[in-house]
Amino acid sequence: MHATTQFLPSFDGAELAVHRLGPVEGGRPLLLLHGLFSSAEINWIKYGTAARLAEAGFACIMPDLRAHGQSAAPHDAAAYPPDVLVRDLVALVGGLGLTDYDLGGFSLGARTALGGVISGGLAPRRLVLGGMGLGGLRGWSGRLDFFLDVIDRFGTIGREDPAYMSQNFLRSTKVDRVAARLLLECLGRGAAVAAARDFAGVTMPTLLVCGTDDHDNGSAQDLASALPDGRYAPIPGNHMTSVTKPELAAAIAGFLRG
Template sequence: MSAEHFESFDGTRLAIHRVGEGKPLVLLHGLFSSAQMNWIKFGHAEEIASRGYEVIMLDFRVHGDSDAPEEPEKYPLNVLVRDVAALVDHLGLEDYDLGGFSLGARTSLHGVAHGILSPERLIVGGMGTAGLGEWGKRSAFFKRVIDEFDTIERGDPAYFSMQFLKSQGVNRTAARLLLDTMPDLDLAMLDNVSMPTLVVCGDEDRDNGSAEALAELLPNAEYAEVPGTHMGSVTKPDLGLAMADWLDRTA
């Protein structure tokens, strides 16, 4: 496992973690998480790398080992899509696959639907139709977590999100700015996502709406279910195995 940094389109310093050799697979983590938490800690990256891939994991701005600028001008619309495009350009990637979980999945779909990212294959984890077309409602929940951070008590639906945010040491000022950069996606634009796609979701995960409905809307997708809730599914080996097996089958 190696780590390095590069400067994104606006000079923000972002971290890249890499493991393995072979065809590049770019993986994007979830909100308030990191490459370490989503892909490395529970062995998913190592499993996929063992199948002959170079797994390239970005820490989004405000997350992991990347910078968390507090200047509002560092947060234009869809800034995370621009960061992923900057990563692809920095590494000179042409023939690559792309995968994401939760925020990473919606970032991937935005990038592909808008013609900014062009992977050969796509993996969409922990994402459903509501997490795309009704993101404003989901975003409002996370804004409340930040705005009421010090007063949220056990038993509140936001309590565990607050605890996770605290455990990851996320800069709340920067996170609040980041949340305003994420627009809803017109689901009709999913017609543009024509490459082979795996939609994979926990069997108890309803955080972002129906993943099965999302798979049905995508032109060339299949659906796979793994054990777990939204936060629990990434802690089980089944997620990495499902991703690796699908990559093997569609190679």
């Protein structure tokens, strides 16, 4: 089973790479968003998560976020307005003609998926938030500063530094650091940031799936409790390794079938 790729224009014409895996006819549409400095290939395809979900009957639709993977990575600050990733997500849902679908994301992808529901007016049947906790939403400025520092000190961060693993991940994924910095700067502004403090509009069943050793974004259990219809599913691993585990696909498929 191999993924196919197409390029679709976003709200401003920027081309976004969209990868698909799963039944062409009759599959349940599942839109999956990857994390920061990652890609659809790394988060969903490489370790078999998308293939397992496809075997379970889901038509996986996996865009590369702006400034990531094969999607556009402009070096113009004007290409990164507030809420740009949410606006990209809303444009993709509209462009793909999705009306009855499920939505999931990991880390930055989870923030974007949640922002799309809260401030973008999206209404998936069910929502999956991976690698995300309450602290990662309400303490976003600290995480933002951390990743900006990783970019600014790239290539000089030593093994003893807490930022070392993030530097190595950024190096391995070959993300455009200029574009990534512009994206991060815009993510500190906009309605999605403010909306992360009020979850009343997240009325659909929502799964918080998180590695038992993943503490990067605070407590997933606390976020599940803060949501109107949240439930928590622990899986093995930390923020880097949980996406490599078969339990991730099993938890997602079990929840979406419920």
